[in-house]
Amino acid sequence: MIHHLSIITARGQTLSIKASGSAGPPVFLIHGFPLDYRMWSEQIEALAQRFRVIVPELRGFGGSTVDADYALSDLADDIEQVRIHLASKDKIHLIGLSMGGYVAFEYWHRHGTNLRSLVLANTKPDRDSPAAAQNRLDMADHAIRQGTWPAVSPMMDRLIASSSKGTAVEEKMREMMMSASPLAIAAAQRAMANRRDFCSLLSGITTPTLVLTGQLDSIAPPEATQQWASKLPLGKFAEIPAAGHMTTLETPELFNAIVTQFLNEVG
Ligand code: MLT
Numbered sequence: 525m526i527h528h529l530s531i532i533t534a535r536g537q538t539l540s541i542k543a544s545g546s547a548g549p550p551v552f553l554i555h556g557f558p559l560d561y562r563m564w565s566e567q568i569e570a571l572a573q574r575f576r577v578i579v580p581e582l583r584g585f586g587g588s589t590v591d592a593d594y595a596l597s598d599l600a601d602d603i604e605q606v607r608i609h610l611a612s613k614d615k616i617h618l619i620g621l622s623m624g625g626y627v628a629f630e631y632w633h634r635h636g637t638n639l640r641s642l643v644l645a646n647t648k649p650d651r652d653s654p655a656a657a658q659n660r661l662d663m664a665d666h667a668i669r670q671g672t673w674p675a676v677s678p679m680m681d682r683l684i685a686s687s688s689k690g691t692a693v694e695e696k697m698r699e700m701m702m703s704a705s706p707l708a709i710a711a712a713q714r715a716m717a718n719r720r721d722f723c724s725l726l727s728g729i730t731t732p733t734l735v736l737t738g739q740l741d742s743i744a745p746p747e748a749t750q751q752w753a754s755k756l757p758l759g760k761f762a763e764i765p766a767a768g769h770m771t772t773l774e775t776p777e778l779f780n781a782i783v784t785q786f787l788n789e790v791g
Contacts, residue, residue: 526568530587533610540587541560542579543610545572548610549640551787552603553579554624556646556770557712558676558704560586562696563621566776567570567783575617575787580606582627584708593711595666596719600630618786621772622743623712632729633785641790642733643783646744646769649722649752660717664710671711676701684742685768693773698720726755733759734786738774760786 529541542561551571553564561568561579571577582599584590586590588699607616620628625647632642652660669674680697688694735753737744744765753761762782 527646529610531606533602533605536732537583537591538582538587538589539606540581541606541610542568543661544577545575545714546566548575549617549787549791550605550607550614551575551577551617551619552611553577554603554618554620554627555579555582555585556622556624557716557722558672558679558709559697559700560703562586562700563772564694565773567772567780570776570780570788571706571784573727574784576611578610578616580604582623582712583673584711585704590708590711592706593714596626596630596715597634599627599715600634603627603631604638605781607635613638615640617641617643617782617790619645621645622769623716626716626719630720632731633656633722633725635722636729636731639731641787642729642731644733644753645736645779646737646771648749650715650728651719651721656674656695657717663711667706667709667713672704672706673702675709676704677708682690682742685738685766685774687766688768690777692786693770696773697770723752727757729756730758732734732786732790734762734783735759736762736764736771736779736782738769739763739765740767740772741769743769 548608555563581588625644733756737749750761752760764771764778771779
């Protein structure tokens, strides 16, 4: 069963949180852009068999509010507030996909002593090129001027593999993408455009870390992903065959099996 909770942050914003499972170490799931907790729909109950699963929704997405621009470090601090409120200050396994991975890097940087492990899925440590950052600022303006769907719909082809087109995966993605507000889209894109580069810090990440991506992910391609994962002192790498960027929805059984094995190994 999924419990729907919320906390009010020190800044007076509402953070929506889904939780399931009552035993075992806490596992936090951090969603990608422009999505919400539903991208973990195939993981929450499966992981809740052995872990306490906590899914905070990032500012502006799902039931969480946003009223101003923020930095990804603010989102990492939001997660720390959730840990303090809901996880009895226990150390956590932190799983982030794509933008959720960028937030996970920031969490490691600011609160790394509270981590048991990291799972960095379909993500990357480098910051954007100037052109990619500009595209994000353009999308932010586009969303504010014309609304969410016109701004985000061109992303769909990069988010899922062509074999997922026309399936329930695409339908679910569309539902999530359409439900994000223009302000949520704009604030997240501006934050990602300004994100920190973690490439030079990889060798200092001594947290046990699983890096995984999909064979067909064009945002976090396997070759480049394996290369940066090899710089992590306690890093492991897994490539999921036939999946695009959304491994949690496109290949949930494989995603769950790989992640559960890693979490059990770390303990
Ligand atoms: C995501 O899936 O979170 C986004 O594609 C990340 C990004 O735009 O870099």
